[in-house]
Amino acid sequence: MIQSIVHIALVVRDYDEAIEFYTKKLHFTLVEDTYQPEQDKRWVVVSPPGSVGTTILLAKASKPEQEAFIGNQSGGRVFLFLNTDDFWRDYDDMISKGIEFVRAPKEQSYGIVAVFKDLYGNQWDLLQLKEEHPLMQRMK
Structure with a gap:
């Protein structure tokens, strides 16, 4: 059996x-931005550069109960994990673009990691996994 997670929906304001x-x-x-007139919404999909795996579906909140979760889809925990091939390049670039890091870079047993917020406040790990990490081995 072969299965994969294709999209993760992220509730956004706009x-x-x-x-x-x-x-x-x-x-x-930007992988796709298609207007769906029958539902009066857009199907918007983005993906990290070079990624061939899971994408993010940017899902605009359409009800008041959904709006309450913008920026807090995981109850304040790190929600998404962005792996990179060059931590310091991406960290420095993100800092230069005004992205807020809420936890400074730290060397861990699995690699280098720092926590940043997206435009709505969702927390992400920026990480560079070590080559021997099981996920990196799966990508070879």
């Missing part, structure tokens, strides 16, 4: 501001 943040500040690729 499609265009979310696209701007992810493509300009994080260098993500």
Whole structure:
């Protein structure tokens, strides 16, 4: 059996501001932006540069109960994990673009990690896994 997680939905306030943040500040690729007239919404998908795995579906909150979760989809915990091939390059670039880091870079047994917030306050790990990490071994 072969299965994979294709998209993770991230609730956003506005499609265009979310696209701007992810493509300009994080260098993500805009994979798809399709208007769906029957539902009066857009299907917006972004992906980290060079990624061939899971993508992020930017899902605009359409109800008051959804709006309450913008920026807090995981109850204040780190929610998403962005692995990079060059931690310090990406960390310095993100700092230069005004991205807020809430935990400074730290060397861990699995690699280098720091926690940043996206434009809505969701917490992300920026990390560079060590070559011997099991996930890195799976990617070879």
